[in-house]
Amino acid sequence: MSSFYYIDRSDIRLEDVVFNRNAADQIQAFLQEQQFKDKLLHYQLPVANKLLLYGATGCGKTMTAKALAKQLNKKLVVVNLATIVSSKLGETAKNIESLFKESQYEGIILFFDEFDSLGQIRDYDNKDNSEMKRVVNAILQLIDNFPQKSVLIAATNQIQMIDEALKRRFEMHLEFTAPDTEVIDAYYDQMLSKYPLKYRTLERKYFPSFAEVKNHIFASVKQNIIREALKETPIQ
Numbered sequence: 001m002s003s004f005y006y007i008d009r010s011d012i013r014l015e016d017v018v019f020n021r022n023a024a025d026q027i028q029a030f031l032q033e034q035q036f037k038d039k040l041l042h043y044q045l046p047v048a049n050k051l052l053l054y055g056a057t058g059c060g061k062t063m064t065a066k067a068l069a070k071q072l073n074k075k076l077v078v079v080n081l082a083t084i085v086s087s088k089l090g091e092t093a094k095n096i097e098s099l100f101k102e103s104q105y106e107g108i109i110l111f112f113d114e115f116d117s118l119g120q121i122r123d124y125d126n127k128d129n130s131e132m133k134r135v136v137n138a139i140l141q142l143i144d145n146f147p148q149k150s151v152l153i154a155a156t157n158q159i160q161m162i163d164e165a166l167k168r169r170f171e172m173h174l175e176f177t178a179p180d181t182e183v184i185d186a187y188y189d190q191m192l193s194k195y196p197l198k199y200r201t202l203e204r205k206y207f208p209s210f211a212e213v214k215n216h217i218f219a220s221v222k223q224n225i226i227r228e229a230l231k232e233t234p235i236q
Helices: 021-035 037-042 061-071 081-086 092-105 117-126 130-144 181-192 210-232
Strands: 005-008 050-055 075-080 108-113 151-156 172-176
Touching: 021 037, 021 061, 021 172, 050 061, 061 075, 061 108, 061 151, 061 172, 075 081, 075 092, 092 108, 092 130, 181 210
Parallel strands: 050 151, 050 172, 075 108, 108 151
Antiparallel strands: 005 075
């Protein structure tokens, strides 16, 4: 397996992700375009298949990519651009090209994580580094020629580092914001519904990200299960 990409086989459903209203509406619009893609293409209408996800860490960008892969029944290939920047390039450009070839032959979801790292790569364009330039050109050309049968998703925590030319390559831009109290309560209800009632007791804490809330839920539920198990364990 390559050091800069891997196949994700998570089983996350779209119902497991909590969106703000605007992002939820855009996801629904995207899925509808995918559902009726053939009809739209019949009238030579463009079908959105490149999504740019941006916003605070831990607010659901990666989960969204995983959930969309399951919803669309497509393989999810995760590419970490930061790894490309920090590693010896070697055959990187060739490997990236092979990924995009796969996206032409097989409908996949290609997920570029830490997409703002591409801005760091572009800085090398001012230096005499032909190998780095080949990586940059490979990525940009392949985004421009991305096939309709696949979906390209890019995620970033630092949207300000991505220049306008790159942003314009994505038909849909989804902002992931820190959840408010009402949304977090809905997330607590959704997550806790998976467990028996006796294990759901916890203090609700309103962290600024779903990731922190999830960790708090897991820790609390585990404590409740262990506490109950200790009560049932006979004294030796």
